[in-house]
Amino acid sequence: MAYILLTGASSGIGEVFAHQLAAEGQDLILTARREERLQDLASTLTSQHGVKVEVIAADLAAADGVDQLVRRIESADWPLAGLINNAGFGDRGRFDELPLQRQLAMIQVNISSLVSLTWQLLPRLRGQRDSFVINVASTAAFQGGPKMAVYYASKAFVLSFSEALHEELKHSGVRVSTLCPGPTATEFAQQANVADTKLFSSSAMSAEAVVRQALARRRSAIVIPGLLNRLMVWSGKLSPRWMTRRIAGWLQA
Template sequence: MINNQSALKTALITGASSGIGLEFANLLAKDGYHVVLTARNEKRLNEIANGLRAKHGIEVTIFSKDLSLADAAEELTAEILAKGIEIDILINNAGFAAYGPFDETSWKDEKDMLQVNITALTTLTKQLLPGMIKRNRGKILNVASTAAFQPGPLMAVYYATKAYVLSFSEAIDYELRHTNVSVTALCPGATATNFEKRASLESSRLFQSGTMNAQDVALSGYNALMKEKAVEVPGFKNKALANIVRFLPRKTVLKVVHYVQDKK
C-alpha cells in the first residue's frame, strides 16, 4: 500500500481513540511503525493498544492526557522523553469545535478549543521538532480543515483555529525545506466521526450534504505525509470548495458559509 521508510520508527498520534486519529494509528501500525497514542479515554486507548500489538506485533505506548489543560502537552513530551522514546512522526490530530453565534457560545468551550487546536499542537511541534532536525529525519502532520480557507460564521473560533494550523504548517514546512523534515497540513471537509456530535452539527446543511469517512481521510493524509506534500485536501468536492473561495467576494463567502453551517 505505502512504501515504508525504515529510518522512521515511532509515531505519536494525538486524539487517537477514535475517528481520523484511530485510522492513522491503524495505517502506521500496518506499515510496521511503533506508535505512541494519546487521548483522554485511557480504557479505550488500552483496548486499541492491545489490538494493534496482537495484530501487527508493534510496540504501543499510551498516555491518557486531556490536551485542553494548560500543561498537558508539555507534560506529554516530558514523559515521552523520560521513557527514551524518539518521535519520528508527529500527527497532531486532536481537535474539536463549538457551534453557535459567538455571543451565545460557551467561553470555556472556546478556551479549551484554542488550547487543543492551537496551543497543544504548537507546543508538541515546538518540543519534538528539534530532535527531528538533530537526527535529520522526521515528519509532522497537522490536521487543519477546509475551514482554514475562509471565515466561518456560527463557528467563528473553530474556523480561525484551523486557519492558524494551515498557516503555521505551511510556514514551518518552508523553513525546513533544506532538511529531511517535512510538515503536512491535512485539510478534510465534513467527515463522519464523533466530531459532529460533540459540536452538535449533525443537522447542519454542511453535514446533511454528505461526508467522507475517516478511513479515506486518514489514508489521503498518510499518503501526503509520506510524499512530504505541504497541503492535502481529501476528496474532489472538498478540493473544489477550497479553491473556489479564492475567486469569490468575501461577503459572498460569508453568506455561503453561514448558509451551509446553519441548521435546517
C-alpha cells in the same frame, strides 16, 4: 524503531491513522483523554500487526497537558520519526452565546497545544532521518465561519502556521504537511453539534479515505482529501470573501 506520536487517537481520524500506520509496521505513541479506549486500541494493533504501542493519557486543554506528555517521552527517551497533531474539537453557536471557557479550551487544544508540542518535539524529530509532522486543519481554514467563529479561526491558524513551517523546515529533514479534511464521518459532528447542518447531512467522507490520502501525501505542504472538497476550496479562492463566509454561515444554519 522510532515512534510516531499521534494526538486524538481515541476516535475518528486519529484512530484510523493508528490503524493505517500500524499496518505499515510503524511503532506508535497514542494520546487522548479516554485512556481505556487507547489501551484497547493498543492491544488490537499489537496483536494484529506486532507493533509496539505506548499509551499516554493527557488532557490537551489543561495548562500542563503538553508538558506531561513531553516529559513522559523524554524520560523514556523514545526516538520520534513523526508527530501527528490531530486532536481537536469544534462547537456550533454564536460566539457571544457559546461559553467563553469552551471556546478558550478550543484554542488551547486546536492551537496552543499543537504549537507547543511541535516546538518541544522538533529537536527529537530532527534526530531522525526523513521525519514528518502532519497538522490537522480543515477546509474550514479557508474562510471565516459564522456560527463556528473560533473553530474556523483556529483552523486558519493551523494552516497558516503549518505552511510557514513547511518552508522553514523543508531542507532540515523534517517535512511538515497540513491535512485539510472536509466533513468526515467521526464523532466530531455530534461533539460539535453540527450533525444536522446542510454541510454534514449532504456528504461526509469516511475517515479511512481521508487518512489514506493524508499518508500517501504526507510530505506535501497541503493535503485536501476528496475531489468535492478540493473543488469547494478552489471555487472559494475565485470568489469574494464576503461570499465565501456567507456560504459557510448558510451551510451551518
